[in-house]
Amino acid sequence: MEQKISEIIQRTTLRINAINSVKELNDLKVEVLGKSGELTLILRGLKDVNAQDRPIVGKIVNDARVELENAIEAKLGVLERKELNDKLMKEKIDITIDRKRPIGKLHPLNEIKRKAIDFFVCMGFIVTDSPEIETTYYNFDMLNIPPDHPAREPQDTFFVTDEIILRTQTSAGQIRTMEKIKPPIKMISPGRVFRSDEADATHTPCFHQMEGLVVDKGITMCDLKGTLSSFAKHFFAADTKIRFRPSHFPFTEPSVEVDVSCVHCGGKGCNVCKGTGWIEILGAGMVNRKVLSGCGIDPDIYTGFAFGVGLDRITAIIHGINDARVPFEGDIRFLKQF
Ligand code: DAH
Numbered sequence: 083m084e085q086k087i088s089e090i091i092q093r094t095t096l097r098i099n100a101i102n103s104v105k106e107l108n109d110l111k112v113e114v115l116g117k118s119g120e121l122t123l124i125l126r127g128l129k130d131v132n133a134q135d136r137p138i139v140g141k142i143v144n145d146a147r148v149e150l151e152n153a154i155e156a157k158l159g160v161l162e163r164k165e166l167n168d169k170l171m172k173e174k175i176d177i178t179i180d181r182k183r184p185i186g187k188l189h190p191l192n193e194i195k196r197k198a199i200d201f202f203v204c205m206g207f208i209v210t211d212s213p214e215i216e217t218t219y220y221n222f223d224m225l226n227i228p229p230d231h232p233a234r235e236p237q238d239t240f241f242v243t244d245e246i247i248l249r250t251q252t253s254a255g256q257i258r259t260m261e262k263i264k265p266p267i268k269m270i271s272p273g274r275v276f277r278s279d280e281a282d283a284t285h286t287p288c289f290h291q292m293e294g295l296v297v298d299k300g301i302t303m304c305d306l307k308g309t310l311s312s313f314a315k316h317f318f319a320a321d322t323k324i325r326f327r328p329s330h331f332p333f334t335e336p337s338v339e340v341d342v343s344c345v346h347c348g349g350k351g352c353n354v355c356k357g358t359g360w361i362e363i364l365g366a367g368m369v370n371r372k373v374l375s376g377c378g379i380d381p382d383i384y385t386g387f388a389f390g391v392g393l394d395r396i397t398a399i400i401h402g403i404n405d406a407r408v409p410f411e412g413d414i415r416f417l418k419q420f
Pocket residue numbers: 250251252253293294331333334337364365366367368387388389390391
Protein backbone atom coordinates (compact mmCIF):
# COMPACT_ATOMS: atom_id res chain seq x y z
CA MET A 83 0.00 0.00 0.00
CA GLU A 84 2.73 2.39 0.98
CA GLN A 85 4.54 1.68 -2.24
CA LYS A 86 1.41 2.22 -4.30
CA ILE A 87 0.84 5.57 -2.64
CA SER A 88 4.40 6.76 -3.13
CA GLU A 89 4.11 5.70 -6.76
CA ILE A 90 0.92 7.82 -7.10
CA ILE A 91 2.71 10.77 -5.50
CA GLN A 92 5.69 10.41 -7.81
CA ARG A 93 3.64 10.01 -10.97
CA THR A 94 1.28 12.83 -10.08
CA THR A 95 4.17 15.16 -9.16
CA LEU A 96 5.80 14.54 -12.55
CA ARG A 97 2.50 15.35 -14.29
CA ILE A 98 2.00 18.48 -12.20
CA ASN A 99 5.46 19.69 -13.21
CA ALA A 100 4.74 19.09 -16.88
CA ILE A 101 1.35 20.83 -16.92
CA ASN A 102 1.11 24.25 -18.60
CA SER A 103 -2.46 25.43 -18.13
CA VAL A 104 -4.87 26.02 -15.26
CA LYS A 105 -7.46 23.87 -16.98
CA GLU A 106 -5.19 20.83 -17.31
CA LEU A 107 -4.19 21.21 -13.66
CA ASN A 108 -7.82 21.28 -12.51
CA ASP A 109 -8.53 18.17 -14.58
CA LEU A 110 -5.62 16.40 -12.93
CA LYS A 111 -6.84 17.44 -9.48
CA VAL A 112 -10.23 15.84 -10.15
CA GLU A 113 -8.57 12.75 -11.58
CA VAL A 114 -6.42 12.13 -8.52
CA LEU A 115 -8.21 13.79 -5.59
CA GLY A 116 -11.81 14.00 -6.89
CA LYS A 117 -14.76 11.82 -5.80
CA SER A 118 -13.64 8.85 -7.84
CA GLY A 119 -9.99 9.85 -7.85
CA GLU A 120 -7.24 7.32 -7.28
CA LEU A 121 -6.39 8.48 -3.79
CA THR A 122 -10.03 8.87 -2.76
CA LEU A 123 -10.71 5.29 -3.74
CA ILE A 124 -7.80 4.10 -1.58
CA LEU A 125 -9.18 6.14 1.32
CA ARG A 126 -12.57 4.50 0.84
CA GLY A 127 -10.94 1.07 0.79
CA LEU A 128 -9.61 1.70 4.33
CA LYS A 129 -12.62 -0.03 5.77
CA ASP A 130 -11.20 -3.31 4.46
CA VAL A 131 -7.84 -2.76 6.19
CA ASN A 132 -7.63 -4.41 9.56
CA ALA A 133 -8.37 -2.21 12.50
CA GLN A 134 -4.83 -2.25 13.74
CA ASP A 135 -3.23 -0.96 10.57
CA ARG A 136 -6.04 1.37 9.67
CA PRO A 137 -4.72 4.51 11.50
CA ILE A 138 -1.26 4.09 10.00
CA VAL A 139 -2.49 3.53 6.48
CA GLY A 140 -5.06 6.32 6.93
CA LYS A 141 -2.30 8.74 7.93
CA ILE A 142 -0.17 7.78 4.91
CA VAL A 143 -3.09 8.35 2.55
CA ASN A 144 -3.99 11.66 4.19
CA ASP A 145 -0.40 12.89 4.11
CA ALA A 146 -0.24 11.96 0.44
CA ARG A 147 -3.44 13.88 -0.17
CA VAL A 148 -2.12 16.98 1.63
CA GLU A 149 1.20 16.75 -0.23
CA LEU A 150 -0.52 16.54 -3.61
CA GLU A 151 -3.01 19.30 -2.75
CA ASN A 152 -0.13 21.60 -1.77
CA ALA A 153 1.78 20.80 -4.96
CA ILE A 154 -1.30 21.50 -7.07
CA GLU A 155 -2.01 24.73 -5.17
CA ALA A 156 1.58 25.91 -5.67
CA LYS A 157 1.50 25.13 -9.36
CA LEU A 158 -1.87 26.85 -9.69
CA GLY A 159 -0.32 30.05 -8.31
CA VAL A 160 2.51 29.82 -10.84
CA LEU A 161 0.16 29.18 -13.77
CA GLU A 162 -2.27 31.97 -12.83
CA ARG A 163 0.54 34.49 -12.61
CA LYS A 164 1.86 33.33 -15.98
CA GLU A 165 -1.54 33.55 -17.65
CA LEU A 166 -2.09 37.04 -16.25
CA ASN A 167 1.33 38.10 -17.46
CA ASP A 168 0.71 36.74 -20.94
CA LYS A 169 -2.61 38.60 -21.07
CA LEU A 170 -1.00 41.85 -19.95
CA MET A 171 1.74 41.51 -22.50
CA LYS A 172 -0.82 41.09 -25.24
CA GLU A 173 -2.92 44.03 -24.05
CA LYS A 174 -0.15 46.52 -23.43
CA ILE A 175 -0.64 49.94 -24.97
CA ASP A 176 2.10 51.23 -27.20
CA ILE A 177 2.21 54.92 -26.36
CA THR A 178 4.69 55.60 -29.14
CA ILE A 179 1.92 54.89 -31.66
CA ASP A 180 1.17 58.65 -31.53
CA ARG A 181 4.05 59.29 -33.89
CA LYS A 182 2.08 57.77 -36.72
CA ARG A 183 -0.91 60.10 -36.28
CA PRO A 184 -1.56 61.98 -39.55
CA ILE A 185 -0.90 65.71 -39.34
CA GLY A 186 -3.95 67.85 -40.10
CA LYS A 187 -4.07 71.18 -41.88
CA LEU A 188 -6.24 74.24 -42.11
CA HIS A 189 -9.67 74.00 -43.66
CA PRO A 190 -9.51 75.74 -47.08
CA LEU A 191 -11.92 78.39 -45.82
CA ASN A 192 -9.70 79.25 -42.86
CA GLU A 193 -6.70 79.34 -45.13
CA ILE A 194 -8.43 81.91 -47.34
CA LYS A 195 -9.63 83.87 -44.32
CA ARG A 196 -6.10 84.07 -42.91
CA LYS A 197 -4.73 85.12 -46.30
CA ALA A 198 -7.33 87.90 -46.45
CA ILE A 199 -6.59 89.01 -42.89
CA ASP A 200 -2.83 89.04 -43.60
CA PHE A 201 -3.35 91.28 -46.60
CA PHE A 202 -5.38 93.88 -44.72
CA VAL A 203 -3.23 93.77 -41.60
CA CYS A 204 -0.25 94.57 -43.86
CA MET A 205 -2.26 97.54 -45.15
CA GLY A 206 -2.62 98.81 -41.56
CA PHE A 207 -6.14 97.55 -40.77
CA ILE A 208 -7.05 96.31 -37.29
CA VAL A 209 -9.04 93.08 -36.89
CA THR A 210 -12.21 93.32 -34.80
CA ASP A 211 -14.77 90.81 -33.66
CA SER A 212 -18.47 91.30 -33.06
CA PRO A 213 -21.25 89.05 -31.76
CA GLU A 214 -22.87 86.34 -33.85
CA ILE A 215 -26.01 86.75 -31.76
CA GLU A 216 -26.82 90.35 -32.51
CA THR A 217 -29.57 92.87 -31.94
CA THR A 218 -31.78 94.20 -34.73
CA TYR A 219 -30.46 97.60 -33.60
CA TYR A 220 -26.90 96.85 -34.78
CA ASN A 221 -27.77 94.50 -37.62
CA PHE A 222 -30.49 96.67 -39.18
CA ASP A 223 -31.51 99.97 -37.50
CA MET A 224 -28.08 101.55 -37.25
CA LEU A 225 -27.27 100.42 -40.79
CA ASN A 226 -30.18 102.45 -42.11
CA ILE A 227 -32.19 99.33 -42.94
CA PRO A 228 -35.84 100.40 -42.52
CA PRO A 229 -38.33 98.40 -40.41
CA ASP A 230 -40.18 97.17 -43.50
CA HIS A 231 -37.05 95.97 -45.33
CA PRO A 232 -37.46 92.40 -46.70
CA ALA A 233 -34.19 91.30 -45.04
CA ARG A 234 -36.02 91.56 -41.72
CA GLU A 235 -38.56 88.92 -42.71
CA PRO A 236 -38.31 85.64 -40.78
CA GLN A 237 -37.75 83.78 -44.04
CA ASP A 238 -34.47 85.68 -44.38
CA THR A 239 -33.37 86.08 -40.78
CA PHE A 240 -33.15 83.73 -37.78
CA PHE A 241 -34.97 85.49 -34.94
CA VAL A 242 -34.19 84.61 -31.32
CA THR A 243 -36.66 87.20 -30.04
CA ASP A 244 -38.23 90.18 -31.82
CA GLU A 245 -35.07 92.17 -31.19
CA ILE A 246 -32.36 89.52 -31.02
CA ILE A 247 -31.26 87.69 -34.14
CA LEU A 248 -28.37 85.69 -35.57
CA ARG A 249 -26.48 88.39 -37.46
CA THR A 250 -27.19 88.30 -41.18
CA GLN A 251 -24.11 90.33 -42.09
CA THR A 252 -20.79 91.34 -40.56
CA SER A 253 -21.79 94.95 -41.35
CA ALA A 254 -23.15 95.12 -37.78
CA GLY A 255 -19.48 95.20 -36.76
CA GLN A 256 -19.07 98.57 -38.52
CA ILE A 257 -21.43 100.20 -36.05
CA ARG A 258 -19.87 98.52 -33.01
CA THR A 259 -16.45 99.71 -34.17
CA MET A 260 -17.53 103.30 -34.89
CA GLU A 261 -19.16 103.48 -31.46
CA LYS A 262 -15.89 102.53 -29.80
CA ILE A 263 -13.19 104.08 -31.99
CA LYS A 264 -13.14 107.57 -33.47
CA PRO A 265 -11.56 108.20 -36.92
CA PRO A 266 -9.13 107.50 -38.41
CA ILE A 267 -10.56 103.97 -38.58
CA LYS A 268 -9.22 101.10 -40.68
CA MET A 269 -10.71 97.82 -39.64
CA ILE A 270 -11.73 94.42 -40.93
CA SER A 271 -14.09 92.05 -39.17
CA PRO A 272 -14.31 88.47 -40.39
CA GLY A 273 -16.92 86.04 -39.09
CA ARG A 274 -19.89 83.76 -39.52
CA VAL A 275 -23.27 85.08 -40.62
CA PHE A 276 -26.64 83.35 -40.77
CA ARG A 277 -29.69 83.46 -43.02
CA SER A 278 -32.71 81.21 -42.93
CA ASP A 279 -31.99 79.74 -46.34
CA GLU A 280 -32.60 76.16 -47.34
CA ALA A 281 -29.20 74.59 -48.07
CA ASP A 282 -28.59 73.96 -51.77
CA ALA A 283 -25.66 74.16 -54.18
CA THR A 284 -25.51 77.96 -53.87
CA HIS A 285 -26.92 78.61 -50.36
CA THR A 286 -26.06 77.53 -46.82
CA PRO A 287 -27.81 78.85 -43.70
CA CYS A 288 -24.41 79.77 -42.26
CA PHE A 289 -21.63 81.34 -44.27
CA HIS A 290 -18.63 83.60 -43.81
CA GLN A 291 -18.06 87.25 -44.54
CA MET A 292 -15.32 89.75 -43.97
CA GLU A 293 -16.33 93.34 -43.40
CA GLY A 294 -14.02 96.23 -44.11
CA LEU A 295 -14.36 99.83 -42.96
CA VAL A 296 -12.20 102.90 -43.47
CA VAL A 297 -13.23 106.29 -42.09
CA ASP A 298 -11.03 109.36 -42.20
CA LYS A 299 -10.87 112.87 -43.61
CA GLY A 300 -10.86 112.92 -47.41
CA ILE A 301 -11.59 109.23 -48.09
CA THR A 302 -13.03 108.82 -51.60
CA MET A 303 -14.23 106.13 -53.95
CA CYS A 304 -10.68 106.09 -55.42
CA ASP A 305 -9.39 104.77 -52.09
CA LEU A 306 -12.03 102.06 -52.19
CA LYS A 307 -11.13 101.05 -55.72
CA GLY A 308 -7.37 101.11 -55.06
CA THR A 309 -7.72 99.00 -51.93
CA LEU A 310 -9.98 96.41 -53.54
CA SER A 311 -7.87 96.27 -56.68
CA SER A 312 -4.73 95.48 -54.62
CA PHE A 313 -6.71 92.91 -52.67
CA ALA A 314 -7.90 91.19 -55.86
CA LYS A 315 -4.36 91.09 -57.30
CA HIS A 316 -3.03 89.65 -54.04
CA PHE A 317 -5.73 87.06 -53.91
CA PHE A 318 -6.22 85.87 -57.42
CA ALA A 319 -3.48 86.85 -59.86
CA ALA A 320 -1.26 89.89 -60.41
CA ASP A 321 -3.13 90.79 -63.60
CA THR A 322 -6.62 90.55 -62.06
CA LYS A 323 -8.83 93.52 -62.89
CA ILE A 324 -11.82 94.74 -60.93
CA ARG A 325 -14.91 96.61 -62.05
CA PHE A 326 -17.62 98.49 -60.16
CA ARG A 327 -21.29 98.14 -61.02
CA PRO A 328 -23.90 100.46 -59.46
CA SER A 329 -25.93 98.81 -56.75
CA HIS A 330 -27.90 99.59 -53.63
CA PHE A 331 -27.20 98.98 -49.95
CA PRO A 332 -28.97 101.14 -47.36
CA PHE A 333 -25.75 101.73 -45.41
CA THR A 334 -23.63 102.95 -48.34
CA GLU A 335 -24.24 105.79 -50.76
CA PRO A 336 -23.27 105.33 -53.52
CA SER A 337 -23.13 101.54 -53.45
CA VAL A 338 -21.40 99.17 -55.83
CA GLU A 339 -21.18 95.52 -56.64
CA VAL A 340 -17.57 94.55 -57.31
CA ASP A 341 -16.51 91.99 -59.92
CA VAL A 342 -13.07 90.54 -60.60
CA SER A 343 -11.89 89.37 -64.00
CA CYS A 344 -12.42 85.61 -64.14
CA VAL A 345 -9.48 83.82 -62.52
CA HIS A 346 -10.11 80.70 -64.56
CA CYS A 347 -10.28 82.10 -68.09
CA GLY A 348 -8.64 85.50 -67.57
CA GLY A 349 -11.79 87.25 -68.85
CA LYS A 350 -12.38 85.34 -72.07
CA GLY A 351 -15.52 83.64 -70.77
CA CYS A 352 -15.88 80.13 -69.35
CA ASN A 353 -18.37 78.12 -67.33
CA VAL A 354 -17.07 79.49 -64.01
CA CYS A 355 -17.90 83.08 -65.04
CA LYS A 356 -20.87 81.89 -67.09
CA GLY A 357 -19.33 83.31 -70.23
CA THR A 358 -19.19 86.91 -68.94
CA GLY A 359 -15.48 87.07 -68.09
CA TRP A 360 -16.35 88.55 -64.65
CA ILE A 361 -17.09 87.11 -61.20
CA GLU A 362 -18.93 89.06 -58.51
CA ILE A 363 -17.10 88.88 -55.19
CA LEU A 364 -18.36 91.63 -52.91
CA GLY A 365 -20.57 94.60 -52.13
CA ALA A 366 -19.14 97.97 -51.19
CA GLY A 367 -19.71 101.69 -51.17
CA MET A 368 -19.16 105.01 -49.43
CA VAL A 369 -20.50 104.92 -45.86
CA ASN A 370 -23.92 106.57 -45.78
CA ARG A 371 -23.92 109.95 -44.02
CA LYS A 372 -26.80 108.74 -41.84
CA VAL A 373 -24.71 105.81 -40.61
CA LEU A 374 -21.76 108.05 -39.77
CA SER A 375 -23.83 110.59 -37.86
CA GLY A 376 -25.73 107.77 -36.08
CA CYS A 377 -22.37 106.73 -34.66
CA GLY A 378 -21.49 110.28 -33.63
CA ILE A 379 -19.11 110.92 -36.53
CA ASP A 380 -19.61 114.24 -38.35
CA PRO A 381 -20.20 113.39 -42.06
CA ASP A 382 -19.20 116.93 -43.05
CA ILE A 383 -15.71 116.28 -41.71
CA TYR A 384 -15.25 112.56 -42.26
CA THR A 385 -16.04 110.21 -45.11
CA GLY A 386 -15.50 106.50 -45.37
CA PHE A 387 -15.83 103.40 -47.45
CA ALA A 388 -17.03 99.95 -46.50
CA PHE A 389 -17.11 96.55 -48.12
CA GLY A 390 -18.32 93.05 -47.35
CA VAL A 391 -16.63 90.04 -48.95
CA GLY A 392 -18.13 86.57 -49.11
CA LEU A 393 -15.26 84.36 -47.97
CA ASP A 394 -16.98 81.12 -48.97
CA ARG A 395 -17.40 82.47 -52.45
CA ILE A 396 -13.75 83.40 -52.80
CA THR A 397 -12.72 79.98 -51.49
CA ALA A 398 -15.05 78.31 -53.98
CA ILE A 399 -13.68 80.38 -56.88
CA ILE A 400 -10.05 79.72 -56.01
CA HIS A 401 -10.50 75.98 -55.45
CA GLY A 402 -13.18 75.36 -58.07
CA ILE A 403 -15.74 74.15 -55.48
CA ASN A 404 -19.14 73.99 -57.17
CA ASP A 405 -21.36 73.06 -54.22
CA ALA A 406 -21.61 75.50 -51.30
CA ARG A 407 -22.63 72.74 -48.87
CA VAL A 408 -19.52 70.60 -49.26
CA PRO A 409 -17.05 72.74 -47.24
CA PHE A 410 -19.41 72.46 -44.23
CA GLU A 411 -19.69 68.70 -44.29
CA GLY A 412 -16.26 67.85 -42.86
CA ASP A 413 -15.89 64.95 -45.28
CA ILE A 414 -12.26 63.91 -45.04
CA ARG A 415 -12.19 62.94 -48.74
CA PHE A 416 -13.04 66.52 -49.65
CA LEU A 417 -10.66 68.09 -47.14
CA LYS A 418 -7.73 65.90 -48.13
CA GLN A 419 -7.63 67.51 -51.57
CA PHE A 420 -6.25 70.77 -50.23
N1 DAH B 1 -23.61 93.36 -45.89
C1 DAH B 1 -23.77 93.16 -47.31
C2 DAH B 1 -24.37 91.79 -47.56
O1 DAH B 1 -24.36 90.97 -46.67
C3 DAH B 1 -22.46 93.27 -48.03
C4 DAH B 1 -21.95 94.66 -48.03
C5 DAH B 1 -22.29 95.54 -49.02
C6 DAH B 1 -21.12 95.11 -47.00
C7 DAH B 1 -21.84 96.83 -49.05
C8 DAH B 1 -20.65 96.42 -47.02
C9 DAH B 1 -21.01 97.26 -48.05
O2 DAH B 1 -19.85 96.90 -46.05
O3 DAH B 1 -20.54 98.51 -48.06
O4 DAH B 1 -24.84 91.53 -48.62
